[in-house]
Amino acid sequence: xxxxxxxxxxxxxxxxxxxxxxxxxxxxxxxxxxxxxxxxxxxxxxxxxxxxxxxxxxxxxxxxxxxxxxxxxxxxxxxxxxxxxxxxxxxxxxxxxxxxxxxxxxxxxxxxxxxxxxxxxxxxxxxxxxxxxxxxxxxxxxxxxxxxxxxxxxxxxxxxxxxxxxxxxxxxxxxxxxxxxxxxxxxxxxxxxxxxxxxxxxxxxxxxxxxxxxxxxxxxxxxxxxxxxxxxxxxxxxxxxxxxxxxxxxxxxxxxxxxxxxxxxxxxxxxxxxxxxxxxxxxxxxxxxxxxxxxxxxxx
Numbered sequence: 125x126x127x128x129x130x131x132x133x134x135x136x137x138x139x140x141x142x143x144x145x146x147x148x149x150x151x152x153x154x155x156x157x158x159x160x161x162x163x164x165x166x167x168x169x170x171x172x173x174x175x176x177x178x179x180x181x182x183x184x185x186x187x188x189x190x191x192x193x194x195x196x197x198x199x200x201x202x203x204x205x206x207x208x209x210x211x212x213x214x215x216x217x218x219x220x221x222x223x224x225x226x227x228x229x230x231x232x233x234x235x236x237x238x239x240x241x242x243x244x245x246x247x248x249x250x251x252x253x254x255x256x257x258x259x260x261x262x263x264x265x266x267x268x269x270x271x272x273x274x275x276x277x278x279x280x281x282x283x284x285x286x287x288x289x290x291x292x293x294x295x296x297x298x299x300x301x302x303x304x305x306x307x308x309x310x311x312x313x314x315x316x317x318x319x320x321x322x323x324x325x326x327x328x329x330x331x332x333x334x335x336x337x338x339x340x341x342x343x344x345x346x347x348x349x350x351x352x353x354x355x356x357x358x359x360x361x362x363x364x365x366x367x368x369x370x371x372x373x374x375x376x377x378x379x380x381x382x383x384x385x386x387x388x389x390x391x392x393x394x395x396x397x398x399x400x401x402x403x404x405x406x407x408x409x410x411x412x413x414x415x416x417x418x419x420x421x422x423x424x
Contacts, residue, residue, distance in 0.1 A: 130376055130377075131328065131376075132198060132200075132302060132328045133241055135241075137171040138171060139378050139379060139396065140168070140378075140379045140392065140393055140395065141171030141172060141380045142172050142173070142380060144161075144172060144173060144175075144186070144187060144382060145173075145178050146382035146383050147178065147186050147384065148180075150186075157186045158190045160384065160389065161186060161187065161190035161191070162190050163389065164389055165190075165195050169197070169393075171198045172191070172197055173305075174201050174231075174235075175201055175231070176201070176206070176227060176230040177205055177206055177207045180207045181207075181230075181234050185234060188236045199240070200240075200284065201242075202227075202244035202245070202284075202286060203223075203227030203231070203246065204217070204219055204224065206226075206227060206230075216254075217254055218260075219247075219248075219261070221269070221270040224245065224267060224271065228240060228243060232279065239280065239281055240280045241281045242281055242284055243271070244285060245268075245284070246286040246287055246305075247288045249288050249292050250289050250314070250417060251416055251417060252339050252417065268283075268299045282302040283301055284301060284302055284304065284305065284328075285303075285305070286304070287305070287306060288318070290315075290317050290318040290321055303327060303328035304318065304327055304329055305330045305332055306318065306332070307333045307342075308331035308334070309333060309336045309366060310336075310345045310351070310366050310369050310408060310411055311344065311345045311347075311411060311413065312336055312342065312413060312416035314417065319374060319377075322376060323374050329376050330379075334381060335363055335381075336366075336416075342416055343414045345365075346366065348411050351408070354407065364394065364395045365398070367379055367392065367395040368396075
């Protein structure tokens with residue numbers, strides 16, 4: 125397996141990690157989910173991304189059961205939303221300072237740890253999905269004050285941001301931001317300037333929806349003819365080409381592809397071995413970027 129690493133929260137981690145958002149697909153097969161995550165660790169994963177609202181706590185329960193201290197896996201969680209069982213969208217915005225603190229406490233409890241190594245504040249300023257309104261429109265400084273207090277208390281080790289603009293990131297830099305999670309893919313590169321700022325500041329860039337999709341109107345990397353042409357020439361899948369492009373695009377990009385299937389997991393891990401020559405990379409770089417700012421409504 126590729127041993128390429130990058131820095132995250134003061135740690136050197138493999139650039140191919142695992143995102144737990146898909147684990148709830150195995151909700152009725154808990155042991156299978158635990159085995160899948162164990163297999164990911166065996167394949168070299170030492171960075172797992174999760175949230176309490178993934179499967180209403182199911183993902184965190186699997187992580188707690190699967191990971192051992194000797195695995196030395198960096199688990200990154202997030203706050204800023206909370207479960208919304210039975211709602212039209214399975215989560216609702218939770219941006220107020222007291223909700224951020226409650227989210228940290230929920231993650232601590234469900235993961236069974238005394239400290240969360242890193243926590244992303246999901247701001248929802250950009251990218252696809254919900255937008256805050258009413259009392260959920262909270263000033264960044266108030267949110268960062270809460271996150272810094274939680275770090276000072278030892279409940280979190282480091283602070284990240286999610287769904288933020290470059291200007292918001294720049295305002296937050298004095299807080300010591302270690303990573304940014306924005307929707308970003310070969311087909312949706314709205315946040316190129318934000319990525320460049322992260323690269324300059326030594327901040328990890330951890331894209332979600334790294335192959336697009338996620339919402340019906342989001343462009344999919346696997347719909348791009350150039351991606352299929354490259355995949356055929358290298359005897360790999362279009363999805364693997366899309367993930368490999370991210371690894372080639374900037375040295376601080378970390379992948380967290382999620383899956384509930386062991387074969388798909390192995391394919392994701394194998395993208396670290398894919399190399400592009402200059403002409404191939406230029407072909408992929410020339411793919412048109414289309415907007416990922418798809419708003420699907422607001423929730424309180």
